[in-house]
Amino acid sequence: MADTIADTRRLFTKPQNLNDAYGPPSNFLEIDVSNPETIGVGRGRYTTYEVRLKTNLPIFKLKESCVRRRYSDFEWLRAELERESKVVVPPLPGKALIRQLPFRGDDGIFDDSFIEERRQGLEQFLNKVAGHPLAQNERCLHMFLQEESVDKNYTPSKVRQA
Numbered sequence: 001m002a003d004t005i006a007d008t009r010r011l012f013t014k015p016q017n018l019n020d021a022y023g024p025p026s027n028f029l030e031i032d033v034s035n036p037e038t039i040g041v042g043r044g045r046y047t048t049y050e051v052r053l054k055t056n057l058p059i060f061k062l063k064e065s066c067v068r069r070r071y072s073d074f075e076w077l078r079a080e081l082e083r084e085s086k087v088v089v090p091p092l093p094g095k096a097l098i099r100q101l102p103f104r105g106d107d108g109i110f111d112d113s114f115i116e117e118r119r120q121g122l123e124q125f126l127n128k129v130a131g132h133p134l135a136q137n138e139r140c141l142h143m144f145l146q147e148e149s150v151d152k153n154y155t156p157s158k159v160r161q162a
Helices: 018-022 071-084 112-130 139-146
Strands: 029-039 046-055 064-070
Touching: 029 112, 046 071, 046 112, 046 139, 064 071, 064 139, 071 112, 071 139, 112 139
Parallel strands: none
Antiparallel strands: 029 046, 046 064
């Protein structure tokens, strides 16, 4: 068997000027999940999150959008991506079933610390999913990020660049 030697030479890179270093990025995709808002009372109570998108990727028809989504919408998106795409979909933050039990000493799933923890998890989930090139072609992701309401009876398909 022949001995193999790893090639440890440095790759030659193009010298960078100030515009390259500090100019606008060639492609960017920023997704923020923020401003949680709890709506309703009693058993009809739920929390929505603002999902803000900024991008210059040509696959997205809107370069900026802002929509409100609840946790069940994130669950729907995850299920659709698992069913329709070839992407390994990361997990969502947990359902927190124990926090939903009655007679707890705190606000359960409406406790500020829990909402913030979930918000961070949802933002991380969305950035991982939307950053994947195959997931960017899924219609369900575009609908989730850019349309005011999610049509859960949509026809799954791929998005094509204009």
